[in-house]
Amino acid sequence: MDKAGESCKVVLTADRTLMSDYHHNEFVGFGTCAPPNVIPDWLYKFLFFPPIKTKDGVPVAAPYGLRKIEAQLLMEGFDVVTVDPDYLGKYVDEARVLGIHVMDPFGLGPASSTFASILKKEPFLAQYFRMLMEKSEIKRAKKHGLKIVIGGPGVWQFKYRPEFVKEYGIDCIIDGEAEKVIGKIVQAALNGEDLPQYYEVSVEETPSLEEIPDIVAPSINDLVEIGRGCCRGCRFCSVTLRPLRWYPYDKILREIEVNMKVGGGACLHAEDVMVYGSKNTIPEDEKLIKLHEAVLEKCGGIGWSHCSLAAVASKPKLFSKISEIILQKQSWWGAEVGIETGSAELAKKIMPAKAHPFKPEEWPEVVRTGMGLMHDYKLIPACTLIVGVPEETEDDVIKTIELLDDLKGIRSLIVPLFFVPMGRLEDEDWFNDAEMNSVHQELLIKCLKHDFYWINSLIDLAFAGKWYAKLIRPFYRLFVEIIIHKAAKAGIR
Numbered sequence: 001m002d003k004a005g006e007s008c009k010v011v012l013t014a015d016r017t018l019m020s021d022y023h024h025n026e027f028v029g030f031g032t033c034a035p036p037n038v039i040p041d042w043l044y045k046f047l048f049f050p051p052i053k054t055k056d057g058v059p060v061a062a063p064y065g066l067r068k069i070e071a072q073l074l075m076e077g078f079d080v081v082t083v084d085p086d087y088l089g090k091y092v093d094e095a096r097v098l099g100i101h102v103m104d105p106f107g108l109g110p111a112s113s114t115f116a117s118i119l120k121k122e123p124f125l126a127q128y129f130r131m132l133m134e135k136s137e138i139k140r141a142k143k144h145g146l147k148i149v150i151g152g153p154g155v156w157q158f159k160y161r162p163e164f165v166k167e168y169g170i171d172c173i174i175d176g177e178a179e180k181v182i183g184k185i186v187q188a189a190l191n192g193e194d195l196p197q198y199y200e201v202s203v204e205e206t207p208s209l210e211e212i213p214d215i216v217a218p219s220i221n222d223l224v225e226i227g228r229g230c231c232r233g234c235r236f237c238s239v240t241l242r243p244l245r246w247y248p249y250d251k252i253l254r255e256i257e258v259n260m261k262v263g264g265g266a267c268l269h270a271e272d273v274m275v276y277g278s279k280n281t282i283p284e285d286e287k288l289i290k291l292h293e294a295v296l297e298k299c300g301g302i303g304w305s306h307c308s309l310a311a312v313a314s315k316p317k318l319f320s321k322i323s324e325i326i327l328q329k330q331s332w333w334g335a336e337v338g339i340e341t342g343s344a345e346l347a348k349k350i351m352p353a354k355a356h357p358f359k360p361e362e363w364p365e366v367v368r369t370g371m372g373l374m375h376d377y378k379l380i381p382a383c384t385l386i387v388g389v390p391e392e393t394e395d396d397v398i399k400t401i402e403l404l405d406d407l408k409g410i411r412s413l414i415v416p417l418f419f420v421p422m423g424r425l426e427d428e429d430w431f432n433d434a435e436m437n438s439v440h441q442e443l444l445i446k447c448l449k450h451d452f453y454w455i456n457s458l459i460d461l462a463f464a465g466k467w468y469a470k471l472i473r474p475f476y477r478l479f480v481e482i483i484i485h486k487a488a489k490a491g492i493r
């Protein structure tokens, strides 16, 4: 969609760390969680979140969530354009509503708060969100009555920053899936009515499948949603509070078609791609195979956003079949995977259904089996561990350390994340570095060593076949070398 040069009443945007394709690699996007470090900021930005291509300030691709809102507003007849943050000046003067998409606006998410807690600096993604809000063109438009509406997975963080909301004149923050409510909020803003400062989307307002529009312009890195919600019910997670819905094949293929205007593949997004089409935690062989065959027939490659170890471990044959399909056009694929703990006791308390259809007591074995299968069939997982969850004991951490020993030979990244109160544990206390004991430190060092061992081969794989690999790869390698050198100076070898 090309709205360049037009004056639109509704402008949508996101900060630079979100309006980037990370050199066509979602893994690289994790770099936005880090604070400024040994690399000069300008070089770090180029390496980890370079600006996306634009035409007259309109990005060729934008975050998937923003594209959904854009599609919904267009469907309801609003005059809307999505704009790169560096080109707001050209559009925002004429606008009456500015919609901003956020993921981790204050760096309070698990990955960025862990980095910030250790390195004692504001992460890039928080810095760039603040820089967006401080833009003179927004302040100018605000004086002329512009209403600012914010949505996205990171909105929960505004509850911890009420002064910021006031200081920057944010008019409305929408918490939840906004398809059914965004139209009425934008209309109220255009009518000059007061907006609710914090709008929590109720269960009744959560859209059904039929009420979720197809995106009409490409999403960053070919992301396409294949479903929403998760039925595993981990206590520390807010996703699980939403109903489970799977998109039909034709809807997924239509969105891939839209993305193919600028991309070539499809990154399938769900909380667990392995259970596509299933009402529970057991993968549905036929549906999953059909989905992958249909997607691959349409485009040049497949990635996954997330998948569960339990689903992989429960259906090794199905997983091998899926791998066979995917590897027809590529040599590996990636996904985010939650390990969280190596302790069966802790798993039982905080994520009793994570191992399902296996028992929670079997969790460490489920992790070993799932990770082994991923290694054999070329899925490279970026794994997370939770550190400092309220009920955690020293023995639980020791169990996780022991599990890491077993995972040494698995091609993967393993990232420890400090506990952030969310989901059913939202009233608990945050964990921070001051609470770290020697066992926690040992765990962090173990993760670092694991990642240092694998990182160079992962960089090679991530950029294999790309024309610019030769130019850019040495910079990432240098970055890794500097970090390893720093760690060695701190006694981590």
Ligand code: SF4
Pocket: 230, 231, 232, 233, 234, 237, 238, 239, 240, 271, 308, 338, 351, 354
């Ligand atoms: S499996 Fe993942 S998405 Fe589902 S509830 Fe647990 S942490 Fe949340």
